[in-house]
Amino acid sequence: MxxxxxxxxxxxxxxxxxxxxxxxxxxxxxxxxxxxxxxxxxxxxxxxxxxxxxxxxxxxxxxxxxxxxxxxxxxxxxxxxxxxxxxxxxxxxxxxxxxxxxxxxxxxxxxxxxxxxxxxxxxxxxxxxxxxxxxxxxxxxxxxxxxxxxxxxxxxxxxxxxxxxxxxxxxxxNVDGVYTADPRYVPNAQKLQEISYDEMLELSNLGSHIIHPRAVELAKKFQMPVIIRSSLIESVGTLLKEEVEMEKNLVVRGVAFESDIIRLTVGYDAFSNASLADIFTVLAENRINVDIIVQAIIDGLKPTVSFSILKEEFAEALRVLEDSKLSLGFSFADFEIGLAKVSIIGSGMASNPGVAARMFDRLRRENIPVKMVSTSEIKVSVVVPQDDMIQAANALHDEFNLEQALYI
Amino acid sequence: MxxxxxxxxxxxxxxxxxxxxxxxxxxxxxxxxxxxxxxxxxxxxxxxxxxxxxxxxxxxxxxxxxxxxxxxxxxxxxxxxxxxxxxxxxxxxxxxxxxxxxxxxxxxxxxxxxxxxxxxxxxxxxxxxxxxxxxxxxxxxxxxxxxxxxxxxxxxxxxxxxxxxxxxxxxxxNVDGVYTADPRYVPNAQKLQEISYDEMLELSNLGSHIIHPRAVELAKKFQMPVIIRSSLIESVGTLLKEEVEMEKNLVVRGVAFESDIIRLTVGYDAFSNASLADIFTVLAENRINVDIIVQAIIDGLKPTVSFSILKEEFAEALRVLEDSKLSLGFSFADFEIGLAKVSIIGSGMASNPGVAARMFDRLRRENIPVKMVSTSEIKVSVVVPQDDMIQAANALHDEFNLEQALYI
Missing domain, CATH: 3.40.1160.10 (Acetylglutamate kinase-like)
Incomplete structure (x- = not known):
């Protein structure tokens, strides 16, 4: 049966x-x-x-x-x-x-x-x-x-x-499906009828708390169809599957955002090719999720690496870094709190150059400073001040015409 | 170890x-x-x-x-x-x-x-x-x-x-040991240093809620020493074991009492030797605990059997009797609520005739009517009106000189 x-x-x-x-x-x-x-x-x-x-x-x-x-x-x-x-x-x-x-x-x-x-x-x-x-x-x-x-x-x-x-x-x-952005903060957000595992994975990883990325990953691996629907009202929901038909001209499918991001920076005492791996190995062993990583090697200065983590893992991350700084040869340098991550997601992005540039340009016009950047084939994420998060999300939703994403 | x-x-x-x-x-x-x-x-x-x-x-x-x-x-x-x-x-x-x-x-x-x-x-x-x-x-x-x-x-x-x-x-x-009676109701009650499994079993079965009879039975079967002690204060408690040294002249070791007893009476349509067993088999199958059983066969009247149960099992007992009255050939006759059971317990009772008589005599002098009686080798229980329970317990505690039970 x-x-x-x-x-x-x-x-x-x-x-x-x-x-x-x-x-x-x-x-x-x-x-x-x-x-x-x-x-x-x-x-x-x-x-x-x-x-x-x-x-x-x-x-x-x-x-x-x-x-x-x-x-x-x-x-x-x-x-x-x-x-x-x-x-x-x-x-x-x-x-x-x-x-x-x-x-x-x-x-x-x-x-x-x-x-x-x-x-x-x-x-x-x-x-x-x-x-x-x-x-x-x-x-x-x-x-x-x-x-x-x-x-x-x-x-x-x-x-x-x-x-x-x-x-x-x-x-x-508690939502009736997956939207182009969180409708509580982006009034023009549209509900999607279907979304691909990869897009959902990026959305989940990027602060959309509708469904955890672990579950999406597993569903993708075994091609298990998943419907996101509401426990409160009757709704058809949004179907997660492998291939999604989409409008050719809609390169970006959604905007995601997440607050309470912290940027940690460590400085190397002595840099070697192994150093970078060592730090993130020890963080991974302690199950601290590191998101964006930026490494800077500037002549005359100590090399540094910055990475973003969630606020709730801050204390544990500091403890882990403190415990291993002697053995791994680095010193804690700096941290910045009060940050947020805003991302655009879309499977069509890889074949459409210039998407990131258009994103940065719009943020510049909105006077929103970009602290860190991370890209994949189907998303671009930026770390911005938390106070600018909602403005950035709405601006990008507008920039990529997501209010026209009529998939319902 | x-x-x-x-x-x-x-x-x-x-x-x-x-x-x-x-x-x-x-x-x-x-x-x-x-x-x-x-x-x-x-x-x-x-x-x-x-x-x-x-x-x-x-x-x-x-x-x-x-x-x-x-x-x-x-x-x-x-x-x-x-x-x-x-x-x-x-x-x-x-x-x-x-x-x-x-x-x-x-x-x-x-x-x-x-x-x-x-x-x-x-x-x-x-x-x-x-x-x-x-x-x-x-x-x-x-x-x-x-x-x-x-x-x-x-x-x-x-x-x-x-x-x-x-x-x-x-x-x-929540008590610091086993007493000759519940000290909340019998001011002269004394703490016992030791008590035998059998005596404790009777006490437990007779409404002393210190420890459940199942646990005492099991301890007795395997001769496992058990100490009843207080979680609130430091105390040596009371030791349960097989043989307890006791004063020769202290025939009765404790008085127990329990309220919320109900007496049920059923009448036989046609009596046979199997009838009695059948009723209590069906009650046992439904895990209804029957305590005292009194059977009356009087010429010219329908034979009846009365038994006592706990108030909380009353509804279930009625249901069971109702369900099986046709197949077992009896009819429900009567019930009486607002009863209590008062018991005297002591291992020395078997070798001391007249204990029950002395108990009944004292209750008669106290003007307390006895509704049902049950005896074993080491206890005598009577069912009395609930309103007379405390008076009966104190009177019997006095009658058998339990205030002199100095085992501490």
């Missing part, structure tokens, strides 16, 4: 009424004759409340125990969701990560899925049951409970869809 | 401060060179809050899903407890029921432990870790999460102690 995976985040499950509403959506799919898997995150602010309880006990929690704490959140919501389905007259069963056969590596707080044993889920399908799975969690090789960290529930949903050979994943979010 | 199992209930874990205080008690035992297992219930009112969440979704929850909900409570508190131990500088690890190797039957809400695989716990001991276990839960043969129901955390603690061949179990409660 054809299968569908549906994912609901914490904001869509904050109350009994919301759980019942989400359950109705699952039932609608079941009534179409599909086998339904529901993946749920922890209800509302549960995770935050649990972190506060932990914080009352320690400032330095072991990651294993934090995972043991946090995993109870989605476990609870999965059981409540199953209860709501049963109350509506449908057969349902809740499964924790380990019961669902989700096996991960042992990296607490940000575990990666190794494999999924679908045998138990298949048994429940055979009994006509809707299967509700606690998202964001699994077990490692020695049966410790792990959580998947950011984007965990979405990644779980995509991974399950792949393992179960489902038709698609429906990601229920 | 010698091992100890310590059990903390929800009331002893209601706040961060209480968790830290309980953790200090565990550390004190670890510092004595013992391997320490801590068994915890869900924090404070967690279980009640979760049941309310479930109640908002349904009035008829599936037991499997209710267990999935409730198991998250002790899972959370076990992780928080481990975090408190780590913060104090001790190695600790939290384990869920299934991680701790606790295998149960598949009877949700009141599962029984089949066996415990101690291999994982032994690994943690070998690493010097204090092991904190989510009480009240396990997994069944097909890996569903089960909870053990009433007395679950205490039963888990005793079962773990037996499996691990621990020295003893320390049950931390």
């Amino acid at each position: 054809a299968k569908i995976v549906m994912k609901f985040g914490g904001a869509a499950l904050a109350s009994s009424e919301q759980i019942q509403e989400a359950a109705r959506k699952a039932i609608a799919e079941k009534d179409k004759g599909l086998d339904v898997v529901v993946v749920v995150a922890a209800m509302g602010h549960t995770a935050k409340e649990m972190k506060m309880m932990v914080h009352q006990l320690t400032d330095d929690v072991s990651k294993r125990e934090l995972d043991a704490v946090l995993s109870t959140g989605s476990q609870l919501s999965s059981a409540l969701f199953a209860i709501a389905l049963q109350e509506a007259g449908y057969e349902a069963v809740s499964l924790t990560g380990w019961q669902a056969g989700i096996h991960t590596d042992g990296m607490y707080r940000q575990a990666r899925i190794d494999y999924i044993d679908i045998s138990r889920m298949e048994e429940h399908f055979a009994q006509g049951q809707i299967v509700v799975i606690a998202g964001e969690q699994g077990i490692d090789e020695v049966h410790n409970i792990t959580t998947l960290g950011k984007g965990g529930a979405e990644t779980t949903a995509v991974a399950l869809a792949i393992a179960l050979e489902a038709e698609r994943v429906d990601m229920y979010t | 010698a091992k100890i199992v310590m059990k903390f209930g929800g009331a002893a874990l209601a706040s961060s401060e209480q968790i830290q205080e309980a953790a200090r008690k565990a550390i004190a035992e670890k510092d004595k060179g013992l391997d320490v297992v801590v068994v915890v219930a869900a924090m404070g009112h967690t279980a009640k809050e979760m049941k309310m969440m479930v109640h908002q979704l349904t009035d008829d929850v599936s037991k499997r899903e209710l267990d999935a909900v409730l198991s998250t409570g002790s899972q959370l508190s076990s992780a928080l407890f481990a975090i408190a131990l780590q913060e104090a500088g001790y190695e600790a690890v939290s384990l869920t029921g299934w991680q701790a190797g606790i295998h149960t039957d598949g009877m949700y809400r009141q599962a029984r432990i089949d066996y415990i695989d101690i291999s994982r716990m032994e690994e943690h001991f070998a690493q010097g870790q204090i092991v904190v276990i989510a009480g009240e839960q396990g997994i069944d043969e097909v890996h569903n999460i089960t909870t053990l129901g009433k007395g679950g955390a205490e039963t888990t603690a005793v079962a773990l102690a037996i499996a691990l061949e621990a020295e003893r179990v320390d049950m931390y409660t």
